[in-house]
Amino acid sequence: MKRVETKRKRIESELEKRKMKRRRDSDEFKVVEGVIDTSTLKTLYRLLNRGVLSSLYGAISTGKEANVYRGVGSDGKSVAVKIYRMTTAESDYMLEYIIGDPRFQHVKRRSRALIPQWALKEYKNLFRYHEAGVRVPRPIAIERNVVVMEFIGDLESGLPAPLLKDVVLDEPAEVFDSIIEMVEIGVRKANLVHADLSAFNILWYGQPVFIDVSQAVLLEHDNARKYLFRDIQNITTYFSKLGVEIEDPQVIVEAILSGDS
Ligand SMILES: Nc1ncnc2c1ncn2[C@@H]1O[C@H](COP(=O)(O)OP(=O)(O)O)[C@@H](O)[C@H]1O
Ligand SMILES: [Mg+2]
Missing domain, CATH: 3.30.200.20 (Phosphorylase Kinase; domain 1)
Incomplete structure (x- = not known):
């Protein structure tokens, strides 16, 4: 028993020393x-x-x-x-x-x-x-x-905003519209399709914020339209489940691409 105790002390003090060294190296x-x-x-x-x-x-x-x-x-x-x-x-x-x-x-x-x-x-x-x-x-x-x-x-407490999938929205229909509008501005003004859009890649901070955009492609990309449809479908499926009445995703995509929504 005693020996085990001493051994543990030794290891602990060794770890402590290493920790100190690490701190000095890169605090x-x-x-x-x-x-x-x-x-x-x-x-x-x-x-x-x-x-x-x-x-x-x-x-x-x-x-x-x-x-x-x-x-x-x-x-x-x-x-x-x-x-x-x-x-x-x-x-x-x-x-x-x-x-x-x-x-x-x-x-x-x-x-x-x-x-x-x-x-x-x-x-x-x-x-x-x-x-x-x-x-x-x-x-x-x-x-x-x-x-x-x-x-x-x-910014003060360092608490990150939650993901959209984890919040209960008061006005889901409004949030849906706002997300579609963001997708549309993304296509028209930024010339980008997110390509991995879902409630897992949208933060909620009083308003939706898109994140995780490394895979987003320019509209000229061969598969851009396919990705846009997939994005819209993810969002419409999510909000339909919340009871929001929604158009056919294809209609939304066409409106976004033709610029008259
Ligand atoms: N700018 C940010 N501010 C606060 N939290 C963020 C930010 N970017 C990412 N996160 C958090 O980190 C998680 C992973 O980021 P994400 O860009 O989606 O990477 P991954 O490729 O791992 O999905 C997000 O789900 C979110 O919780
Ligand atoms: Mg992500």
């Missing part, structure tokens, strides 16, 4: 150390040196291809930091959404090269949407596989 990013590869840690330091980030807190979300963290910007305000994993097992599907995009002429197939292009695509799409007036997080910076964007949620 700002201690939460991600060990979770994140060395090259990404370097990328985070570049953002620190650029004055974009001052520190990083816990993960808001850990997904298949990316983790999202709350960070603090140089002005002391919360930002969202989306870190794409450099080694994603499933990067093949990304090719479908990036090949043929005139903004990415030389698409690389190796993850090491593709993932930074994918992150840049998310940044560029956020920028386009934002410029067009579609509610998305304002893009702040891009550095290799890390996208820094406006934090949607309570």
Whole structure:
């Protein structure tokens, strides 16, 4: 019993020492150390040196291809930091959404090269949407596989906004209209189709906010219309279940494309 006790003490003190060392090494990013590869840690330091980030807190979300963290910007305000994993097992599907995009002429197939292009695509799409007036997080910076964007949620407490799928809406019909209008402005003014739109990729912060836009394609993309139909269908299905009376998705798509809705 005694021996076990001493052994545990020894391990604990060793861990404590290591923890201290880690803190000294990188106080700002201690939460991600060990979770994140060395090259990404370097990328985070570049953002620190650029004055974009001052520190990083816990993960808001850990997904298949990316983790999202709350960070603090140089002005002391919360930002969202989306870190794409450099080694994603499933990067093949990304090719479908990036090949043929005139903004990415030389698409690389190796993850090491593709993932930074994918992150840049998310940044560029956020920028386009934002410029067009579609509610998305304002893009702040891009550095290799890390996208820094406006934090949607309570800036003071750092509490992120919930997903649309998790909120009970007072006026679902109005929210539906507002989402369709955002899709329409996205198509007409930003020339973009989201291509993964659903209640899982819309935040609710008093109003809907589109997120997760890396796969969004320009309207010229071969499959843009197919993706637009799928987006609209996801939204109409969701709101029909909430009891909102809705037109045929095809009619909505045609109205969006013809510009007379
Ligand atoms: N700008 C943001 N502000 C607050 N929370 C965010 C922001 N961006 C993403 N999140 C949170 O992180 C989660 C994952 O982000 P998302 O872009 O959808 O990545 P994934 O590819 O993992 O689905 C979201 O469901 C949301 O909860
Ligand atoms: Mg998502």
